[in-house]
Every structure is written in C-alpha cells, then in structure tokens.
Amino acid sequence: MKKLSIFFLFLTLAFQLQGQPESAEVKIKTSAICETCKKTIEHGMSFEKGVRSAKLDVETKVLSVVYNPSKTDENKLRVALTKIGYDADSLKANPKAFHKLPECCQAPGHH
Amino acid sequence: MVFKSKILIAAAGYILLSATVVRAQLITGSVGEMDEAGKKELSLPGATVHIAGTDSAAVTDADGKFSLRVSGELPVILVASYIGYQNDTMQAMNNGPIQFLLQRAIELKEVNVTATQQSLGISRISTINTEKITEKEILKAACCNLSESFETNPTVNVAYSDAVTGAKEIQMLGLSGIYSQLLTENIPDMRGIAASYGLTFIPGPWMESIQVTKGTGSVLNGYESTSGQLNVEFKKPQEAETPRFYLNLFGEANSNMELNTFFKKKLDDRWSSILMLHGNYMNRTMDNNDDGFHDLPHSKQVNVYNRWQYNSGNKMEAQIGLKFLADQRNGGQIHSEPDGQVDPHHVYLVDIFNRRVEAFGKLGLVYPEKPSKSIGNIVSVQYHDLDALIGLKTYDATEKTLYYQSIYQNILGTTDHQYKTGVSFQYDRLDETYQSVQSVRSRSVAGVFVEYTYSFLDKFKAVAGMRGDYNSKYNFIFTPRLHLKYNFTELAIVRASAGKSFREPYLIADNLGVMASSKYLSLNSVIDPEVAWNYGLNYTQGFILKDREGTFNVDFYRTDFTDQLIVDRYSDSLNVRFYNLQGSSYSNSFQVSLSYEFLERLDFRLAYKIDDVKSTYNGKLQTKPLIPKNRILFNVAYMTANEHWKFDGTLNWVGTQQLANTTTDPEFGKMPSQSPSYSLVNFQVTKVFRYFEVYGGSENVLDFTQEHPIIAASAPFSTAFDATNVWGPIDGIRIYAGLRYQIK
Numbered sequence: 001m002k003k004l005s006i007f008f009l010f011l012t013l014a015f016q017l018q019g020q021p022e023s024a025e026v027k028i029k030t031s032a033i034c035e036t037c038k039k040t041i042e043h044g045m046s047f048e049k050g051v052r053s054a055k056l057d058v059e060t061k062v063l064s065v066v067y068n069p070s071k072t073d074e075n076k077l078r079v080a081l082t083k084i085g086y087d088a089d090s091l092k093a094n095p096k097a098f099h100k101l102p103e104c105c106q107a108p109g110h111h
Numbered sequence: 112m113v114f115k116s117k118i119l120i121a122a123a124g125y126i127l128l129s130a131t132v133v134r135a136q137l138i139t140g141s142v143g144e145m146d147e148a149g150k151k152e153l154s155l156p157g158a159t160v161h162i163a164g165t166d167s168a169a170v171t172d173a174d175g176k177f178s179l180r181v182s183g184e185l186p187v188i189l190v191a192s193y194i195g196y197q198n199d200t201m202q203a204m205n206n207g208p209i210q211f212l213l214q215r216a217i218e219l220k221e222v223n224v225t226a227t228q229q230s231l232g233i234s235r236i237s238t239i240n241t242e243k244i245t246e247k248e249i250l251k252a253a254c255c256n257l258s259e260s261f262e263t264n265p266t267v268n269v270a271y272s273d274a275v276t277g278a279k280e281i282q283m284l285g286l287s288g289i290y291s292q293l294l295t296e297n298i299p300d301m302r303g304i305a306a307s308y309g310l311t312f313i314p315g316p317w318m319e320s321i322q323v324t325k326g327t328g329s330v331l332n333g334y335e336s337t338s339g340q341l342n343v344e345f346k347k348p349q350e351a352e353t354p355r356f357y358l359n360l361f362g363e364a365n366s367n368m369e370l371n372t373f374f375k376k377k378l379d380d381r382w383s384s385i386l387m388l389h390g391n392y393m394n395r396t397m398d399n400n401d402d403g404f405h406d407l408p409h410s411k412q413v414n415v416y417n418r419w420q421y422n423s424g425n426k427m428e429a430q431i432g433l434k435f436l437a438d439q440r441n442g443g444q445i446h447s448e449p450d451g452q453v454d455p456h457h458v459y460l461v462d463i464f465n466r467r468v469e470a471f472g473k474l475g476l477v478y479p480e481k482p483s484k485s486i487g488n489i490v491s492v493q494y495h496d497l498d499a500l501i502g503l504k505t506y507d508a509t510e511k512t513l514y515y516q517s518i519y520q521n522i523l524g525t526t527d528h529q530y531k532t533g534v535s536f537q538y539d540r541l542d543e544t545y546q547s548v549q550s551v552r553s554r555s556v557a558g559v560f561v562e563y564t565y566s567f568l569d570k571f572k573a574v575a576g577m578r579g580d581y582n583s584k585y586n587f588i589f590t591p592r593l594h595l596k597y598n599f600t601e602l603a604i605v606r607a608s609a610g611k612s613f614r615e616p617y618l619i620a621d622n623l624g625v626m627a628s629s630k631y632l633s634l635n636s637v638i639d640p641e642v643a644w645n646y647g648l649n650y651t652q653g654f655i656l657k658d659r660e661g662t663f664n665v666d667f668y669r670t671d672f673t674d675q676l677i678v679d680r681y682s683d684s685l686n687v688r689f690y691n692l693q694g695s696s697y698s699n700s701f702q703v704s705l706s707y708e709f710l711e712r713l714d715f716r717l718a719y720k721i722d723d724v725k726s727t728y729n730g731k732l733q734t735k736p737l738i739p740k741n742r743i744l745f746n747v748a749y750m751t752a753n754e755h756w757k758f759d760g761t762l763n764w765v766g767t768q769q770l771a772n773t774t775t776d777p778e779f780g781k782m783p784s785q786s787p788s789y790s791l792v793n794f795q796v797t798k799v800f801r802y803f804e805v806y807g808g809s810e811n812v813l814d815f816t817q818e819h820p821i822i823a824a825s826a827p828f829s830t831a832f833d834a835t836n837v838w839g840p841i842d843g844i845r846i847y848a849g850l851r852y853q854i855k
Contacts, residue, residue, distance in 0.1 A: 034194075036351045040855065046753040047801045053752035059194060066752070102855050103377070104351035 023052055024069045028078055030061050031087035037105045044084040048077065139178045140209030142171045142191050145569065145601055155213065158193035163200070163480050190482055200482050200526050212569065238564070238572045238596040239329065240606050240649045240666065242266060244321040250806075251748070251759045251795060255361055255369045255391065257318070257343065258310035262793060262810075263761050265704055265718030265744045266323055267341070269310070270737070272624030274820035274834040274841055275442050275461045276501060277408045278307045280624075283325070283339040284668050284700040285722030285738050289621045290614070290643070292328060292336035295343045298471055298491045299333060303541065304508045304620040305495045308465055312436055314389040314414060316359045316371040316851075319344045326647035326668050327592050327610025330560045330576035331518060331531060334590040337612040337643045338670055338698070348375050348385035349420045354853035361849035365407070365842070366395035382421055389414040396445055399843050400816060402824035404834075406842045408442025408461055425479045434469040443502070444827060455503065459827035461627075462500040469493045483522045483529065490515045501626040502827060506619050508543035532561040535580075545619050545632075554615070555583040572596045580613075585640055588613050602653035614641045616676040618689060625678060625687050628833040633686040642674040661707030672696040675726070680736060680771035682729040685830060694727030704744075716746040734769040737838055741766030741788075757797040759808075764790045768838045782822065786838035789815050807848035814844040 032041055038056045041063060045054035050071030056063045065077050078088035085097035085105070098106060142158040154175025161168035162181060169179040181187055181203075189209060192198045196213040203209055244264060252259040258279045261267040272278045281288040293301050293309060301309025321343050328340035346353045359371040373387040390413050397406045418432035443461035446453055450460055471491040478484045493512040499505065518533040540553040560578035565571075574594040582588055592610030599605070616638060625632065649666035675692040682688060704718035720742045724735040734740075743764040750757040768786040795808030817839035823831035 034351070036855075042754070043799075044801075046755065051753065053754075102351050 022069060023066050025064060025066050026074045026077060028063045028065065028074075028081060028088050030056065030063050030081065031093060032056055032058060032061050032063075032105070034058065034104055036102050037086070040101065040105065041081070041084060041086060045077070045080065048072065048080045051077070137178055137180055137206055138187075138189070138203050138209060139176070139207045140189075140211065141175045142177065142193065142211040142213065143175050144196070144213050144215070152212065155193050155196075158191055158196075158211075158213070160189055160191045160211070163188040163190050163482055188481065198482065200522075202525055214569075238574045238594045238606070239608065240325045240647065242323045242325070244323060246319060249315055249318055249321070250797075251761075252315065255315045255359075255371060255389070256311045257313040257315070257321070260315060260318070260321060262763075263716070263744070263746045263759075264323065265702060265716075265720055265742070266325055266339075268739075268742070271837050271841065272307065272835075273627040274817075274837050275404060275408070275459075275627045276463060276499075276624065277410065277440055277442060278624060279310055280307065281310060281341075282722075282738070283323075284645075284670060285698045285724040285735075286338045286670060287621075289616070290337040290612075290670075291339040291341060292332060293341050293343075294332060296345065297332065297342060298489055299335070299514060300343075300469075300493075302335075302512070303495070303539070303617055304497045304510045304543075305465070305467060305493075306617075307620060307623040308438065308463075311412075312414065312438065312465070312467065313343060314371055314387075316357065317345050317373070317387050317389070317416065319346050319353075325649070325666065326608045327594075327612070327645040329574075330562055330578040330590055330592050330610075331516075331533070333535065333537070333558070334578065334580055334588055334611075334613040337614065337641075337645055338668075345416070345418075346373065346375075346385065346387070347420065348377070348383035348418065349422060353385065354855050356852075356854040358852045359849060361847065363393075364846040365393065365397060367391065367393035367410075381423060382419065384417070384419045387416040397842065398445060400818070400820070400841070402819070402821055403444055404459070404821055404824055405442040405445060405461075408440040408463075410438070410440045412436070412438040414438075426477060428473075428475040428477070430471075430473040432469075432471050434467070436465065436467040438465040439463070455500065456828070459502050459832075460500055461502070462498075464496075464498045466496040467494065481521075483520070483526060485520045487518045487520070488516070497620070499623065499626070501623075502629070502832075504546060504626045506543070506545050506623070506626065508541065508620060510539065510541045512540075513538040527566045529564040529566075530561060531564075532559075534559050541617070543619065553583075557581045569601070570598050585613075585615075604651045606647075606649040606651075608645070608647045608649075610645055612641075612643050612645065616641055618676070621676075622678055622687075625680070625835055628687070628835050629828065629830050630680075630683075630685060630687045630833070632689065633683075634689045636690055638676055638689070639674050639691045641672065641676060643670055643672045645670045656707070659708035659711070661705070663705050665703045666701070668698075668700045670698040670700075672726075677726055677728065679728050680835070681733060688729075692727060694730065695732065696726040697724070699723040712750050712752065714746075714748045716744070718742075718744040720744075736769045736771035737836070739766045739768050739788075739838075755799045757799070758794070759796075760792070760794040762790060762792050764788065765839070770836050770838065782819075782836070786817075789839055791815060791840065803850060803852040805848070805850050807846075809847070810845040811840055811843060816840055816843045 032038060035058060038058050041056050042054045045051055045065060050068045052066040054063060054065045078091050081088040082091050082094050083097055085093050085101045087093050143152045143154045145152060156171055156173045156175055158171045159168055160177050160179060167179060169177040171177045186202050186204045188200055189203050190198055190200050191211040191213060193213055196215055199211050199213050201209055201211060244260060248263060249260050252262050258269050261269055268282045269279050270282060272280050283291045289306060292299060321341060324340040326339060328336040353375050355375045357373045361369040369391040371389050373385055375385045377383045393410045399406055415435045418430060421429040440463045441450060444459040446458050450462055474488040476486045491514045495510045498507045514537050516535040518531050520531045522529050535558045537556045542551050558578050558580035562574060562576035565573045577591045580588045590611050590613060594608045596604060596606045618638060647666060647668040652663045654661050672692060675696050677690055677692050679688040700722050702720045706716040709715045722738055722740060724738045725732050726735055745762040748759045766788045770784055770786055790813060792812040793810045794812060795806060797804055797806040820837050820841050822833040823829055826832060
C-alpha cells in the first residue's frame, strides 16, 4: 500500500504544478496547414519563455497561446512563431526556419 | 443566338435522352456534417467538391452550398473533400441538389477541439468492433515490443506461457493467442511456429498503431481468426509524421538494454525508404525466488526491417519490404559453464533459437476518375527456423510460407453498396522434429472471397462476407461472417457479429510452454482441424460531459468450438494428453469499460471483465486452467498544460485462476487447486524537452511474484517437475529509464 501512495503522490504533484496566478491569452493567425504543423507549432511554442499552453486549430489556423504577461508579450510570441517557420498575423515566417519544416508543411505559394 | 442554341440543345437533349444524360449542366448542392447528437446538420464552408477525373471543382460558400458546371454527360461522380474529414463520393444523375454529409476522418476522429487525443479510441465509424491503440498508448508501456503494448488495454491480456522459457502469449476473450490472428499491415504474420515468441519480435517504437478487432474478423484475411484480430501498422516512409531519424535507448535495472532506431529517406517525389533496427541484450542472472532457475532467460535479439514505398502520384502505389530476425534465449538451471559444456541430463537447460526472414511486396492501383474503385495485391514469403531445447525435450522446426492475396474493390451504383472481392493462395510447409521423431506437413490453400457493405444513411451498416477455400488436405472449407452496426444517435451505437473459423493446430508449436514439465506429451489419435463459431454483441455510448469526451462500452462475446484440439493437463499425472474435443468447449466473455477525461487532461479508464472458459476434459466439462475469471483494469493519465510532463499509472487486478496441477509426489505435496488473486501496478513519467524526451517508470511496483512457479525445482528430472503452472509474474518489480530523440 505504501508503494501505491507514492504513485498517487506523483499525481498530486502534477496538480500542484498547475496552480499558477495571472495569465493572458492571445490568438494568432498562422500559416499552418496540417496536423504535422500543429505538432511542430504547439511543441515549439510551449518551450517559449512565459508560455503555459499553446493550442492550434488546424481548420481556422488560429493558435491560442496562454501565457504569463509578466514574462512575455504578444509581439514576442508572434516573433517566436515566425522563428519556428510560420506566419504570425501580419509577420512573415523566417525563411530559414520555414525551409527546415517537414516537407508537407512547406506548402507551395508560401515564400 | 448562342444563348438560344444552347437552350435548344439542352431542350433537345432533355427530350431525347430523358433525365439521365444531359449536356452542360449546373449541379448544385451542399456539404455538411451531422452535429454531435446526430440530430442537426451543420454546413461546412470552404469544402471542395470536384468532378472525379477532371479539373472542374467548386468550393462551398458560407452556407456550405456549391454550384458546379459540368461540360460532359451525366451522370458524373462528385467527390467532396474537407480537411480532417473522409472524402465522400456521390453520383450526380441530375442537376441536384446533391447533399453531402461528411464524416470526420478516422484518425482525426479522436482529436477534439481541445486537441487531446483519446489514446484508446473505440471507433464509432467502423462496423466491426475495433479499438485503435495509438502510438501515445504504445509509449505507455515500459518498452519495447508488441507483447508489452497491451498493458493499458482491457481487451487483450498477456501472460507468460511457462516459468522457464520467457515466452508470452496473448489472450482475447479468455482464449489463447493461437485463436486470434496477428497481421502486420494486413499480412498474416508470426503464424505457426513463430507464434510463441512472435509478440516479442515486433518492436514497440517501430509501430504506428495497433488495431484490435474483437470477435470474428473480416473474411479478407483468411479463415483462421476465431476470437479476434490484431493488425499492426508500422511507421511509414511516405508519411510526413514519420521522423527522418529516430533513436530510442532503454535500460532496465535488471540490465536488460534495448536500442531502437530508424532512418527515413525520401529519394524523390515517388520513392521513399525506411530502415529500422532493433537490438536487445539481457545477460544478468536473476533468481529472486531462490529456486536455482533463471527467473528470466538471458536474451539477445537483432531485428532489421527495410522497406521501400513507391507512389506514382495518382494511379499506383507499390511497396517492398525485407525483414530479418535472430533471437536467442538461454535459461533454465543456473550454472557457470557455457551451455555447450554441460550435460543436459544433469543440468536443466533451456536454449531457444529463432531465425526468421520475411519479404513482401504490395501493389495498389487506384482509378482517379473512379475514387471508390481500387485493386490491391499482396505477396509475402516467410521463412522461420526454431530450435528449442527445454530440459530433455528437443523441438526443431522450419516453416516456409508463401502468401498471395488480391482484392478488387468497387461500388454498385452508389457508395451505399460497396464490395470487395478477390482471391488468395497460401502455401505452407512445416518440417519438424520432436524428440527425434520427424514429420512434414505441407498445405496449399486457395481461396476466393467476397465482402459486401451496405450503408443506409448514417444509421445502419452491414458487412456480409464469405469465403470458400480449397485446402489440399481438408478439401472445401466455407467461412461466412457477418457484422452489423446501428447508430441510435451518432454517439450511441450497437454492433452485432457472427462468424465461423477454421484452423489447423500445431501440436507442439502451439503448446511450447507445455514442454516445460517432465510429463510426456501423448497423442492417441489423428488430430482434426479446429472449427469454431464466434458471436458478439457490443454497445458503445459516447458522451460529452462538461465539454470533455467520454465513452461507455459494454460487450459480450461467445465462442463455441465444434472441433478443438484439447490439451489435457488434468486427467493424468504423467502425461499431457492431446485429443480431439468430444463434447462442448466454449468461452463467454463479458466486458464493461468506461473512459472519461475527468478533469482537463486527466483521463480515467476503468474496465471490468469476466471470462468463463470451459472445455470437456476426459468426458467432463471443466474450467480451462490458468485463465482468470475476473479482471479489473484502472488507468489514470495526466499531462500538464504545456505537455512537458506526462504521468501514467495502471492498476491491474487479476482474479483467481484454476490450476491444473496433478503432482502426486508426496515430497512436493498436493498444490492448491486455485491461485490467489493479485494486483499489478505500473507507472511511468515522461519529461519532454525541446529536442528529446526522457522517461522512466516501474512495472509491478508492488513487487508481487508467484511464490513457487516451478514445482519440484530442486529435482528437475523427477516426474513431479512442472514449470507450466504459471499464473503470476515471476520476475518481480522492474525499474527502467529511457531516452527518445527524433529529427522531424
């Protein structure tokens, strides 16, 4: 039973990681086209400073980022997205990063 | 003038050719989908509708409506497509309106708006009761092969077949793995003599997904599957999702080490290739229960898979693949000298060597102008060599298999009537030597099959299949199978299935584990092929509670054997007797499961299962030994919002099992007739970094082991010796850690 409680301790720990204060949300229109893009964007953005979560809706191409406003701001997030290789609202994707994307994400017509 | 003549032509055409063939038409219609409750139609703006085989296309407006000019004759085939949805095809006989209702694509079905993927999705589209185990779920197991991929799945259970060889077998519906069919990308695989270790020959990181079909399967893949089908899909070179490079390193506290890696290369627009490698090495001697025997045999494996995919762009897809495997296991009594220098009459040795070569080719033709028409061809050759020494028993076998299958698929008029038909051929030659008695078995089986699918709206679907095979020994074999599905709503589904199966047993290879006792294997009659009927009923209710998805599932399956090879370990203390079933033999399997995202990103799954399996042993109907009557599975998975941490915990409760111990040796006494119930707990933590991820965990955290897995371990050459009564884990707690690195 002791060992079982260690296992549940991990779960409780996981919950505590959540309880954070202030957060803001921004919606950014991206140039994503497929599920692979979604994974690349969500994974990449989640490692940006201040980001709590990043979710992309492939159909509308809109990325919703929940972040800590004392650590980052909307523009920094847009720039970060262009560095992953995608357009962020009116900002164009970084061409170098774009050409490193998986092939299916380098849609013709872009760049 | 032009305007007038057009009207004239149109009018003339209309009169002359009636309504079916009309020139220069404007077809109108709409594209939509049903809402979650299945009651209201929602429009899909931005969907594409094109005329098959042409460049004519239109995009739907904000209300999901389209209009499309047709220059040629009617009827034409219209194809509607939309990202994340399955393409739908309809025949336009007149100018409409044509109403498309698209279904979400199966792979994307489990992706909801908050982007959590239910990793064990019971498909709501498939007529056949199929669960898809995705990569996410496969990764929850410690590592590294198919036998470990079912730890969080209630339908498939995995058990050690004995206490000395390390062989594992799956159970579905309470029936041994030999009654379910294993396919790799729809090719029958790891059959016959490869079956006892086959699960450990398919490395986890190579797999993209596993489809588990419960109950009778499709007739397309032969007459063999009785209790279910497992189809493994590997990572594909042509898919963007497959990383260009992948590396997985895995180590266990017991010194087991594994390496998995693959390289993907896209050569040009048409050709792509992938090379996959797997190796494992375990050389530590463990004897936690102090019985003088290895708890797990030492093992080594090298496994290589190379395949090439060709895609002509629109008409043809081809694949070739080559697999090679060598696997060696050494166990038994612990001793210091190499196995070759030991007298097997004094030291109980277990030496098992598997070698396997497999090659396959696939050729698929599609018709761009007729999207629902296709032809698929599969050819596969397999060579397997198994050399086994278990105590004083030896078994050497070689099996060569050639398999060919061709499937033609089309519709009858509309997509409401689809059919698949084709031919198959299988040649199988088995050369085996058991205790220096040689035998040869060679079979040719030629078959024809047809499977017809009828859809009525989105409500009802029926898949009726039948096949006729000509077996070179048993002549004509007829196999009918039927699957029905009815949707009360989109989320409430009832399924029913019934089907027949036929299988030729492998006397020794099916029962390799039984060799691990001093009993003689005794056979007094000619073995007949096994024939069974399987019936199933399933109800699935999806629900959305507080914006989070959940599924409730309940099913009941019955398998009735009319002919079966009975392995009798009850009746005789000196012999394991093999004979043909006389009387009844059945399995009743009931399962109820509930899965729900309880809190955001916190998933629960709870399942309860009853397996009631009985056979007639020596004229008496008795419970089949070593099958737990009751099981409970409880799984919790949690990940943080940024998905950088993932936690997973599983509790398996295994109920009591009937034991088949008949040892009467006074020194070892009479063992209990039932095993105790026990619980197994596993957990795993994964930390995702930007460029790699690390994971660690433990299996059997409570360190539960079966106390005396081997009866008379101190006297392995006495008549009491028996290592076949295994009902629980032998190796105790396992602790592991691993690393995954990939380049997209």
